[in-house]
Structure formats: C-alpha cells, structure tokens
Amino acid sequence: MPRITPKTLLKAYRINPLLPLLLPECRTIDQAKIEYKWLSQELPLKKKNYNNIRLLKACQLRFRHYPLQYILKTQPFGNIIINCKPGVLIPRWETEEWCLKLISNVKIINDLKVLDLCTGTGCIPILLAHSLISYQKNTNFKGQLIGVDVSPIAIDLAKENSRQLASNIDGTSLSSVLQFIQGDILNQNNIINKNAHFDIITCNPPYIHNFIRAASVRCYEPKLALYGNLIFYQNLIDKWINRTDSFIYEVGDMNQVQFLYQKLKTLNSKDTWKVGFAKDSNDQVRCVYGYKSNNTRLPMNHIFEKFGQILC
Amino acid sequence: MCKNIFRINPILLFKRFHSQDITFKPLNPSLILRASKFQEELTRLESLMAQNNNSGGGFNVEQQKKYAKLCSITDALKEYQANYEQFKELEEMVKQDPTLSEDAEEEIKEIYPNLEKSKQLLFHKLLPPHPFADKSCLLELRPGVGGTEAMIFAQDLLNMYINYAHHKKWAYRVVSETENEQGNGIVEAILAIDEPGSYDRMKFESGVHRVQRIPATETKGRTHTSTAAVVVLPQMGGEDERETDAYERTFKPEEIRIDVMRARGKGGQHVNTTDSAVRLTHYPSGIVVSMQDERSQHKNKAKAFGILRAKLAELERKEKEEKARKARTDQVTSTDRSDKIRTYNYPQNRITDHRCNFSILDMESVMNGQKFDALIDSMEKYDNDIKAKQLLNNVGQN
Numbered sequence: 001m002p003r004i005t006p007k008t009l010l011k012a013y014r015i016n017p018l019l020p021l022l023l024p025e026c027r028t029i030d031q032a033k034i035e036y037k038w039l040s041q042e043l044p045l046k047k048k049n050y051n052n053i054r055l056l057k058a059c060q061l062r063f064r065h066y067p068l069q070y071i072l073k074t075q076p077f078g079n080i081i082i083n084c085k086p087g088v089l090i091p092r093w094e095t096e097e098w099c100l101k102l103i104s105n106v107k108i109i110n111d112l113k114v115l116d117l118c119t120g121t122g123c124i125p126i127l128l129a130h131s132l133i134s135y136q137k138n139t140n141f142k143g144q145l146i147g148v149d150v151s152p153i154a155i156d157l158a159k160e161n162s163r164q165l166a167s168n169i170d171g172t173s174l175s176s177v178l179q180f181i182q183g184d185i186l187n188q189n190n191i192i193n194k195n196a197h198f199d200i201i202t203c204n205p206p207y208i209h210n211f212i213r214a215a216s217v218r219c220y221e222p223k224l225a226l227y228g229n230l231i232f233y234q235n236l237i238d239k240w241i242n243r244t245d246s247f248i249y250e251v252g253d254m255n256q257v258q259f260l261y262q263k264l265k266t267l268n269s270k271d272t273w274k275v276g277f278a279k280d281s282n283d284q285v286r287c288v289y290g291y292k293s294n295n296t297r298l299p300m301n302h303i304f305e306k307f308g309q310i311l312c
Numbered sequence: 313m314c315k316n317i318f319r320i321n322p323i324l325l326f327k328r329f330h331s332q333d334i335t336f337k338p339l340n341p342s343l344i345l346r347a348s349k350f351q352e353e354l355t356r357l358e359s360l361m362a363q364n365n366n367s368g369g370g371f372n373v374e375q376q377k378k379y380a381k382l383c384s385i386t387d388a389l390k391e392y393q394a395n396y397e398q399f400k401e402l403e404e405m406v407k408q409d410p411t412l413s414e415d416a417e418e419e420i421k422e423i424y425p426n427l428e429k430s431k432q433l434l435f436h437k438l439l440p441p442h443p444f445a446d447k448s449c450l451l452e453l454r455p456g457v458g459g460t461e462a463m464i465f466a467q468d469l470l471n472m473y474i475n476y477a478h479h480k481k482w483a484y485r486v487v488s489e490t491e492n493e494q495g496n497g498i499v500e501a502i503l504a505i506d507e508p509g510s511y512d513r514m515k516f517e518s519g520v521h522r523v524q525r526i527p528a529t530e531t532k533g534r535t536h537t538s539t540a541a542v543v544v545l546p547q548m549g550g551e552d553e554r555e556t557d558a559y560e561r562t563f564k565p566e567e568i569r570i571d572v573m574r575a576r577g578k579g580g581q582h583v584n585t586t587d588s589a590v591r592l593t594h595y596p597s598g599i600v601v602s603m604q605d606e607r608s609q610h611k612n613k614a615k616a617f618g619i620l621r622a623k624l625a626e627l628e629r630k631e632k633e634e635k636a637r638k639a640r641t642d643q644v645t646s647t648d649r650s651d652k653i654r655t656y657n658y659p660q661n662r663i664t665d666h667r668c669n670f671s672i673l674d675m676e677s678v679m680n681g682q683k684f685d686a687l688i689d690s691m692e693k694y695d696n697d698i699k700a701k702q703l704l705n706n707v708g709q710n
C-alpha cells in the first residue's frame with residue numbers, strides 16, 4: 001500500500017483538522033471526508049458540547065485502525081441494519097452480495113428451511129427472514145430459519161438483532177420462524193434436532209489460514225471468527241451433508257472449493273451432488289455451493305441457476 | 313369615523329375584493345385561432361363524409377379517427393367560448409350597473425370553476441401535457457467554467473433549489489453531494505424533489521446558468537463570469553425494494569457493468585473496509601453513474617439504478633422529441649437549446665432568463681426561493697406561446 005505523503009496529510013488538515021486521523025484507514029481524502037460525514041451524522045449523540053470530544057475520540061480510534069462499525073455500532077446489510085459489537089465479526093459486503101443473490105431466487109418459497117452455521121451477528125438468517133416475510137406479506141411465511149454459533153456473545157447479539165427486526169416488521173410470528181442456538185459445530189453432536197432436514201445450509205466459516213494484513217481486522221475482530229481452513233468444509237461432509245438438499249459456504253480461496261468438490265465426488269451416498277463456485281464483484285472466488293440433483297423438495301437447479309459456475 | 317367609511321363605500325370595498333379574488337387569464341389567442349382552424353377542418357370533413365356516404369363509399373378508419381379527434385376539440389372549444397362569453401357579460405354588468413353588481417359577482421363566482429376547467433381541457437386537447445408532467449424530479453448540478461467560483465456558484469444554485477422546495481413545502485433529499493477540496497463549493501450534487509408534478513415545474517432549469525460577480529476569493533475586486541450546468545430528470549419509480557430489483561433485472565448482463573470500488577487484495581474476512589462506492593456503466597448509452605454517499609453498498613446501488621433510469625427516460629424522451637420535430641420540420645426553439653439559459657448578475661442585483669427575455673431585480677428573494685416562481689412562470693408562459701405558434705405553423709399537417 002502506498003504511503004500517505006506529508007503533502008496529503010497537510011492538505012487534509014487544512015480541510016478539517018480531524019481528517020488526517022482518518023487517512024490511514026481511508027487512504028484517500030475523498031473517502032476520509034465521506035467517513036467523517038458518516039461519523040458526524042451517525043455517532044450516537046449525547047450532550048451537545050460533548051459531541052466534539054466524542055468525534056475527536058472516534059477519529060483517534062480510527063487512527064488506531066479501530067473498525068468504524070464498532071464505533072457506530074452498526075453495519076448495513078441488504079436493506080436492514082445489523083448491530084455490531086466487539087467480539088463478533090462485522091458482516092462483509094461480499095457476504096451481503098451472495099446472500100442477496102440467494103434471496104432473489106428463494107423469496108417466493110413460503111416454507112423454506114434454512115440452517116445458518118457460524119452465524120455471528122445473525123446477519124444471514126435475519127436478512128433472509130426480513131426479505132421473505134416482507135415479500136410474502138399476503139401468504140404468511142411459515143418456514144424455519146436457525147442460526148448456530150459457538151460464541152455466546154455472538155448468540156446474544158444475534159438475538160438482539162432479531163428482536164430489533166421483530167419491532168421493525170409486524171413481528172408476531174417471528175419467534176416461531178427465526179431461532180438462534182449456541183453450540184460448537186465441530187465438537188458437539190446434538191445441537192439440532194436429529195430429525196430436522198433443511199433445504200439450504202448456509203455458512204460463512206472462519207477461513208483465513210495465513211497472515212491478516214489489515215490491522216483493523218487483525219487487532220480488533222475475534223480470532224475465533226477468522227482463523228480456520230478446511231476443517232469447516234470437512235465438518236459439512238461429516239455432519240451435515242445428509243441433513244440438507246443444498247448448501248452455500250463462503251470461501252477465501254479456490255483450494256477450499258476444490259477440497260469440498262473432491263470430497264463430494266467421492267462421497268459414498270445414494271445422492272449425486274452438483275457443485276459449483278461463485279465469484280464476487282471484486283472478481284474473487286467467494287462461495288462454494290452444491291445441491292442434490294434428485295430427490296429434493298424444491299427445484300434446486302432453478303434456485304441455483306446463474307448462481308455461479310458448476311464444476312464437472 | 314370608521315363607521316362612516318363603511319357606510320359610504322360598501323361597493324368599493326366589494327369591488328376591490330372582487331378584483332383581487334377572481335381574475336381570469338383567457339387562453340392564448342393563437343391557440344384559439346388554432347382551435348377554430350380545427351373547427352373549419354371538421355366542417356370540411358363532415359361534408360366529405362356525407363358525400364362518401366351518399367355515393368355508398370362508407371367511412372374509412374383514418375377518417376373516423378380524425379373525425380372523433382376534431383369533434384372532441386371542437387366541443388371543448390365551444391364549451392370554453394360559451395363559458396368565456398358568459399363571464400365577460402357578467403363582468404360588463406358589474407362595471408355598468410352597480411345595482412346588479414352583487415348578483416353578478418355571485419354568479420361569476422359560481423361559473424368561474426367551470427370556465428377554468430373548460431380552459432384547461434381545451435388547452436390540453438391542443439397541447440398534450442409533457443410526458444413526465446406528473447413525475448417528481450431529480451436535479452443534477454455540476455460546476456462549469458470558472459474554477460472554484462463555479463463550484464461555489466453550483467452550491468448557490470443547489471441552495472436556491474432547496475430553498476424553493478422548502479418554500480413550496482415539497483419533500484426533498486440530497487441524494488449525493490461531493491464537496492470540492494476547499495469545502496466551499498460542490499463538484500457534483502443530485503437533489504431529489506419528491507413531489508409529483510415537480511418535474512413539470514422544474515424542467516426549464518435544464519441548461520447552463522451563468523453568474524457574474526466578484527468572487528469572495530478574488531483579491532483584486534474584479535468581476536468574474538462563471539457557469540454551472542443543471543440537468544433535470546424525471547423520477548421514474550419508487551425506491552421501493554421490489555421495484556428497483558425488478559428494474560435491475562430488465563438489463564441484459566452484457567449491457568451493464570457494476571463496479572464496486574475496492575480492487576486490491578483478497579477481500580472477504582481479510583478486510584473490513586467501509587468504502588461502499590458503486591459505479592454503474594450502461595454500455596448502450598455510455599451513461600456512467602457513481603454513488604458513494606451511503607454506508608450501504610446495496611443502497612448506493614439502488615440509488616445509482618434510480619438515476620440511471622431517470623437518465624435513460626430523459627434520453628429517450630429527447631430522442632422522440634427530436635424525431636417528431638424533424639417530421640414537422642420546425643426550428644429548434646430556444647427552450648431546447650442547451651446553451652446559456654440564465655444570467656445571475658450580482659452587481660446589478662438582476663437575474664435574466666435569456667430564453668424568454670425576462671428579468672427580475674431581486675437576487676435575494678429569488679435565491680431564497682420566495683420569488684423563484686416568477687422565473688418559472690415567465691418561462692412557462694413563453695413555452696406555451698412558442699408551442700401555440702408551432703401548432704399554427706403546422707396547420708394541415710395533422
């Protein structure tokens with residue numbers, strides 16, 4: 001990354017003495033100005049003459065690479081706002097992107113059953129619930145969405161987020177539709193009722209297995225949410241593959257896609273799986289997905305049409 | 313004393329009240345002329361059709377259609393003329409015979425709504441309303457020549473439109489705004505006015521606005537001339553989730569390119585950037601829309617699509633208009649010309665609209681929105697006159 005020159009710093013200072021503090025994270029003066037605007041608009045307000053100090057403090061935190069989303073305590077995700085707090089991973093736009101793509105193909109299904117593993121803030125099932133319920137206003141969504149995470153802080157936050165959603169939409173039936181469970185998917189066995197079967201399992205597992213360059217991630221987001229590799233994809237094969245008709249897992253690289261693809265090809269099962277991968281708008285490999293080619297309740301090949309590229 | 317005045321002047325008081333309350337602006341004479349030409353045509357057509365009928369030739373469909381159209385215009389004209397005659401008689405009565413004036417006034421009040429209605433009806437039969445007349449609008453502003461001063465002026469114009477919306481009690485939003493580096497002007501801004509019909513009012517703002525003044529930044533006290541450009545666009549749909557989604561899907565993948573502004577690195581869990589900018593490129597038209605104001609990438613994208621939609625609709629309208637004009641072979645009117653439309657001369661406290669040659673000597677009241685209507689009114693009148701004249705020139709081509 002190019003160094004920020006003293007000239008740029010001075011220029012930023014002349015516009016606003018606080019801007020230079022934002023430059024290390026924002027890189028450009030334009031972006032720093034935008035972020036400053038967000039800070040001054042959205043920083044939770046207290047007493048009037050207090051606010052300048054709070055703004056200064058916020059900019060100082062940013063200078064130390066503290067994530068903006070932890071300062072403002074929110075991150076937009078699709079058309080909803082997810083509450084964020086330290087100890088839980090901030091939802092990423094890449095996840096938002098594939099999630100919206102999925103939603104556009106399942107929004108009419110009014111009995112959809114989804115399990116979201118490693119749910120964190122709960123952003124994935126909450127956005128799904130919000131979109132499906134508001135899209136199906138007249139027919140009344142009666143599917144089931146479950147989020148699982150090992151971290152109690154995450155589960156607490158996910159529940160808080162779902163309460164907020166309930167107050168936003170007519171939340172009478174939400175608690176019967178959306179549920180969060182604390183549990184360790186790698187080491188615990190009976191987190192989900194034995195007989196439950198899902199249409200889709202979604203998961204954004206910790207997938208980083210090398211050095212994280214960005215200090216705001218490395219120093220401030222929970223390691224439990226970041227570091228992992230093939231183990232979570234292996235876990236899908238070991239524990240979940242017989243309990244779902246399809247899956248979408250986020251990935252960090254093509255290796256993880258290949259790993260899962262090979263495992264599924266040699267899987268000893270009566271079902272045959274179609275497996276594919278999808279790239280994000282930044283042209284990075286971002287998801288691996290798969291669905292059974294027969295014996296499914298929903299038309300899976302239709303749901304995953306245009307989702308990405310099928311491997312064969 | 314007070315009592316006295318009242319006893320002496322009841323009629324006078326009433327009259328004054330009347331003259332403020334009901335004044336009628338008759339329809340442009342050239343439009344009336346045009347309408348009566350239609351009437352003549354109808355008479356001709358009627359006799360032609362009667363002949364055909366007698367010789368057993370029957371009607372053809374084209375003639376039928378034309379007949380129906382001419383009839384409806386003629387009916388509207390008759391209705392309007394009858395109402396207007398009655399109105400004039402009553403007015404005359406008020407002037408001539410004070411003893412009857414009270415009754416006449418009453419009657420004027422009664423027939424006035426009908427008169428207005430028939431006038432509007434005839435007007436719209438002759439000059440169909442603008443295709444976007446009922447839409448709300450977007451105003452896009454950019455500085456032109458003149459450096460920083462142009463950016464300051466663009467900001468002034470933005471404020472003027474905001475003040476005007478405020479004055480009209482219209483809902484508005486600043487959809488995007490990019491300040492210049494010094495923070496005293498804008499590089500670009502889009503203002504949305506969420507009032508149905510505001511497009512019709514604001515449409516004349518499209519074009520280059522010129523300012524003449526001594527810039528605040530000028531040390532030698534010289535007057536500068538700078539410009540800013542305004543584009544007025546129709547808002548074509550709501551920002552409603554479903555609708556934007558459906559709109560996005562009307563494009564083929566090869567027509568549109570969506571860029572998110574974050575190229576470097578692996579992305580995903582590796583970074584938690586806050587840069588949510590989105591850029592849309594529409595290849596067939598070459599239109600590029602960038603949006604970065606929202607923290608939500610999703611919202612930025614929805615907004616960008618909304619603006620693309622407005623731009624495409626305006627483009628299509630202009631193309632259609634151009635074609636129609638070529639078919640009619642009339643001249644480009646000064647309303648359509650995209651060069652300098654207005655000058656804001658600060659030293660002389662004067663704003664001049666060069667299209668209709670209208671000047672107003674009250675910079676402040678225009679800029680704060682209160683007298684802005686005067687500018688639009690004179691443009692509207694001018695535009696209607698032009699259109700009426702064009703209609704006349706094209707007699708016989710319909």
Ligand SMILES: C[S@@+](CC[C@H](N)C(=O)[O-])C[C@H]1O[C@@H](n2cnc3c(N)ncnc32)[C@H](O)[C@@H]1O
Nearest residue numbers: 089091118119120149150151184185186204225
């Ligand atoms: C990358 S975050 C994803 C959070 C959220 N789904 C999102 O997309 O923003 C991974 C999550 O997995 C959880 N996690 C890590 N190990 C786990 C395990 N063994 N069982 C269940 N959840 C686990 C972490 O607590 C963390 O919240």
